[in-house]
Amino acid sequence: MVLEARGLTKRFGGLVAVSDVSLTINQGEFVGLIGPNGAGKTTLFNLLTGFHRPSAGTVVFKGEDITGLKTSGRVHLGLARTFQIVQPFPELTVSEHVQVGLLTNKRKKQINVQQEIEEILNAVGLVEKSNDLAKHLSLGQLKRLEIARAMATGPSMILLDEPFGGLGQHEIAAIQELITDLQHKGVTILIIEHVLKAIMNLCQRVIVLNEGRILAQGTPEEIINNPEVVGAYLGKTDSGQLKKVL
Amino acid sequence: MKEKKLNLIFILFWLIALLLVPPLFPRYLLHVFIIAHIYAAFALSWDLLAGYVGELSLGHSLFFGLGAYSIGYLSGKFGVDPWLSIGISCIVTVVWGLLIGLPCLRLRGPYLAIVTLAFQMLFFLLANSLYNLTGGEEGIRNIERVFNSTESYYYLSVFLVIIAFIICYLLVSSKYGLIFRTIRENPEAAEAAGVNIVNYKMLGYMVSALIAGLAGSYQALYLKIATPDTLSMALTFSAITIVAIGGKGTLVGAVLGSYVTTFIFDRFAFLKDYKMLMYSIVLVLCVLFFRNGLAGAVKRVLLWRKMGVDNMPGGGKA
Numbered sequence: 001m002v003l004e005a006r007g008l009t010k011r012f013g014g015l016v017a018v019s020d021v022s023l024t025i026n027q028g029e030f031v032g033l034i035g036p037n038g039a040g041k042t043t044l045f046n047l048l049t050g051f052h053r054p055s056a057g058t059v060v061f062k063g064e065d066i067t068g069l070k071t072s073g074r075v076h077l078g079l080a081r082t083f084q085i086v087q088p089f090p091e092l093t094v095s096e097h098v099q100v101g102l103l104t105n106k107r108k109k110q111i112n113v114q115q116e117i118e119e120i121l122n123a124v125g126l127v128e129k130s131n132d133l134a135k136h137l138s139l140g141q142l143k144r145l146e147i148a149r150a151m152a153t154g155p156s157m158i159l160l161d162e163p164f165g166g167l168g169q170h171e172i173a174a175i176q177e178l179i180t181d182l183q184h185k186g187v188t189i190l191i192i193e194h195v196l197k198a199i200m201n202l203c204q205r206v207i208v209l210n211e212g213r214i215l216a217q218g219t220p221e222e223i224i225n226n227p228e229v230v231g232a233y234l235g236k237t238d239s240g241q242l243k244k245v246l
Numbered sequence: 247m248k249e250k251k252l253n254l255i256f257i258l259f260w261l262i263a264l265l266l267v268p269p270l271f272p273r274y275l276l277h278v279f280i281i282a283h284i285y286a287a288f289a290l291s292w293d294l295l296a297g298y299v300g301e302l303s304l305g306h307s308l309f310f311g312l313g314a315y316s317i318g319y320l321s322g323k324f325g326v327d328p329w330l331s332i333g334i335s336c337i338v339t340v341v342w343g344l345l346i347g348l349p350c351l352r353l354r355g356p357y358l359a360i361v362t363l364a365f366q367m368l369f370f371l372l373a374n375s376l377y378n379l380t381g382g383e384e385g386i387r388n389i390e391r392v393f394n395s396t397e398s399y400y401y402l403s404v405f406l407v408i409i410a411f412i413i414c415y416l417l418v419s420s421k422y423g424l425i426f427r428t429i430r431e432n433p434e435a436a437e438a439a440g441v442n443i444v445n446y447k448m449l450g451y452m453v454s455a456l457i458a459g460l461a462g463s464y465q466a467l468y469l470k471i472a473t474p475d476t477l478s479m480a481l482t483f484s485a486i487t488i489v490a491i492g493g494k495g496t497l498v499g500a501v502l503g504s505y506v507t508t509f510i511f512d513r514f515a516f517l518k519d520y521k522m523l524m525y526s527i528v529l530v531l532c533v534l535f536f537r538n539g540l541a542g543a544v545k546r547v548l549l550w551r552k553m554g555v556d557n558m559p560g561g562g563k564a
Contacts, residue, residue: 049438051434051437070437070442071437071438072437072440072441072442072443073442075437075438075439075440076440080438081438083435083438087432087434087435087438088431088432088435089427089428089431089432089435089436090431090432091427091431092424092427092428092431096424096427096428097439099424100424100425100428100436100439100440100441101439101440103421103424103425103440104425104439104440104441105440149435149438149439150438150439152439153439153440
């Protein structure tokens with residue numbers, strides 16, 4: 001078990017965005033997190049990565065209680081994330097994005113930074129862009145840059161927030177390949193995604209969030225056939241219709 | 247790497263030019279140069295914080311004034327050795343920076359700017375009104391004279407501004423510079439990339455306070471007096487305007503801008519009465535039409551065949 005959340009709750013004033021969520025993610029697992037808009041997926045990510053403090057509950061990473069730890073502290077332990085809305089450093093070059101992650105990576109001795117930057121940029125297919133400023137990149141490139149920056153911090157687990165959002169078929173395929181490679185390297189992955197088709201083949205397990213609570217979890221097959229999940233997405237209807245949508 | 251070369255060439259030419267000033271120019275100009283160097287060091291400290299870390303310090307003269315009054319008290323009132331006083335003044339400024347920075351830098355938003363401003367205004371009022379303690383508008387006099395000739399004060403000011411420049415330059419061209427810029431560009435993303443933004447902002451704030459305090463204490467040492475002007479908002483705005491004219495986030499700009507403004511005010515002395523007005527107008531014009539400042543313009547000419555203007559590091563967004 002790499003990551004464990006116990007009874008996580010987040011209230012924003014009167015709104016309960018995440019309510020008593022408990023989950024465990026195992027080493028090397030590839031888990032999908034889905035749910036309708038406003039289900040609390042991104043808020044849950046923010047709780048796990050330390051962007052928000054939970055109103056109640058704890059987060060445990062590699063056996064250590066990290067509930068009170070800042071985001072950067074969690075990154076140093078090996079818990080990285082990407083953002084749903086890309087968050088580049090507009091006036092910094094592509095290679096500088098990677099360099100920052102390498103600099104803050106305290107678990108690793110820096111021997112050949114330049115070579116490592118190149119390796120990571122190679123993996124995400126941005127080598128030719130390494131001296132370009134981030135503000136000149138396309139959305140697809142920025143999405144890959146998000147992953148590159150997270151990879152540079154040397155994570156054992158990555159939380160991906162809609163890495164395919166807004167992308168076309170080709171770009172989705174490229175990122176799928178990238179994520180699969182990460183998994184093969186032993187990185188544990190938790191992914192939020194609306195393009196369910198894109199993750200159904202990748203995920204070993206899917207967690208469904210609805211109105212801040214975990215509605216169901218299981219293999220992708222089980223989830224598609226779960227009438228409650230179908231209900232949450234489409235109102236009361238039969239699972240055949242959801243299959244068509246997915 | 248082209249950048250690095252340019253900066254080295256700049257320092258070299260600058261140093262040579264500065265050493266040629268005393269034999270070639272009338273003595274009276276030395277005074278203008280000394281003032282320009284003090285302002286340049288102060289503007290550098292502001293640029294380090296605003297141009298690299300991305301924190302706007304609207305009450306930055308607080309540190310300049312703390313430096314000036316510290317040496318005023320130590321040397322002027324208690325007769326402590328002036329050189330030792332400069333050292334202690336720097337420590338005093340850094341400690342104040344720590345006291346203000348620690349609670350403020352933890353908060354997201356413009357708290358640092360507001361709280362620094364509040365302390366600057368408070369100290370300005372106290373300096374003006376606590377006549378028995380601070381000498382009121384007349385300030386603290388009797389700071390010990392350390393040199394007999396203006397030349398010596400001039401050479402020390404050259405040393406001071408070059409040291410300030412080198413400290414800032416080494417900092418921003420190291421890994422800390424990259425980390426500072428990630429915080430300026432996107433603090434949340436920086437944190438997600440593993441940057442402990444509170445610690446690094448604190449580092450930038452401390453170094454900036456130190457240099458501002460050094461500039462302030464040197465001015466007091468040179469003029470042999472510490473007045474409330476050193477704590478005024480006008481002084482902060484002079485630094486902001488200098489950096490706007492010279493080019494934000496370039497360091498070189500702070501130096502160029504400081505020479506230009508100091509010499510303009512020296513040539514056209516009548517403008518001094520309208521200092522704040524001039525600063526405001528120039529500031530607005532720079533922000534609207536001269537985003538990259540003098541340094542940006544120079545760089546554009548020097549580098550423009552090598553790369554696109556938009557690709558210049560530090561260029562673009564002001």
